[in-house]
Amino acid sequence: MILVLWDIDRTLLYVGNTDRLVYREVFREIVGRDAQQLPARGTGVTMPLAVRELLSANGVPEADTDELARLMVARLPGQLNRHREAMRRDGHLMPGAVEAMVAVHQSRLLVPTIVTGNLRASAEIKLSAFSLTDYVDMTVGGYASDDSNRPALVRIAQSRATAVYDHPFNRENTVIIGDSLQDIRTGQEGGAGVIGVASGTTSAERLAAEGADRVISDLTDAGRVVELIHTIAGRAAR
Numbered sequence: 001m002i003l004v005l006w007d008i009d010r011t012l013l014y015v016g017n018t019d020r021l022v023y024r025e026v027f028r029e030i031v032g033r034d035a036q037q038l039p040a041r042g043t044g045v046t047m048p049l050a051v052r053e054l055l056s057a058n059g060v061p062e063a064d065t066d067e068l069a070r071l072m073v074a075r076l077p078g079q080l081n082r083h084r085e086a087m088r089r090d091g092h093l094m095p096g097a098v099e100a101m102v103a104v105h106q107s108r109l110l111v112p113t114i115v116t117g118n119l120r121a122s123a124e125i126k127l128s129a130f131s132l133t134d135y136v137d138m139t140v141g142g143y144a145s146d147d148s149n150r151p152a153l154v155r156i157a158q159s160r161a162t163a164v165y166d167h168p169f170n171r172e173n174t175v176i177i178g179d180s181l182q183d184i185r186t187g188q189e190g191g192a193g194v195i196g197v198a199s200g201t202t203s204a205e206r207l208a209a210e211g212a213d214r215v216i217s218d219l220t221d222a223g224r225v226v227e228l229i230h231t232i233a234g235r236a237a238r
Helices: 018-031 047-057 062-081 083-088 097-106 120-129 152-165 181-190 204-209 222-237
Strands: 002-006 108-113 172-178 193-197 214-216
Touching: 002 152, 002 222, 018 047, 018 062, 018 083, 018 120, 047 062, 062 120, 083 120, 097 108, 097 152, 108 152, 152 172, 152 181, 152 222, 172 222, 181 193, 181 204, 193 204, 193 222, 214 222
Parallel strands: 002 108, 002 172, 172 193, 193 214
Antiparallel strands: none
């Protein structure tokens, strides 16, 4: 069996400016003023780290950061949920996402789940808004609410999947599919092969140069996606 770890943002779907709007609204609510700088787009950094960067970039004293970050992170999913309609209106599924997810889900030896910089509640909101939850086992995923260090999420997902499916998952049979340099780092440090998808802000050339095992332009060839998962896992096992 092979554990397949899907990234969400810019790999499976794009929510437009909704995430940035949520950061702005929650910052205003907790800090009491408008944020002048927002997190960079498409970096793949976990939400808790993005919140801390947001506070620092907007001049919040370091002594206040821990408590304000905790309050902001707790409010992010609820605020995101208020913008479900905006996500559907201003966002979209990435090309081929549904077909690729269906193909992976239907493959007998593949166990699809999520590893993401989103909090689990935020991940569920986004996937359900675009009707994607049926194609992954979210109970065995790794989320920023588990650990703000993204590479640690691979081992969390592997441990959960091992317990549920009674099959050991490790570097040899785990593959990440994602669009950012953080996805590559997550695989390299966390213990997984990586299929880089050049559907985000990082070029195919950069994804390859930084160490993705394979790079594709998008998810439109579902058969190729499944083939690459088996190729990467098979190579690791040798």
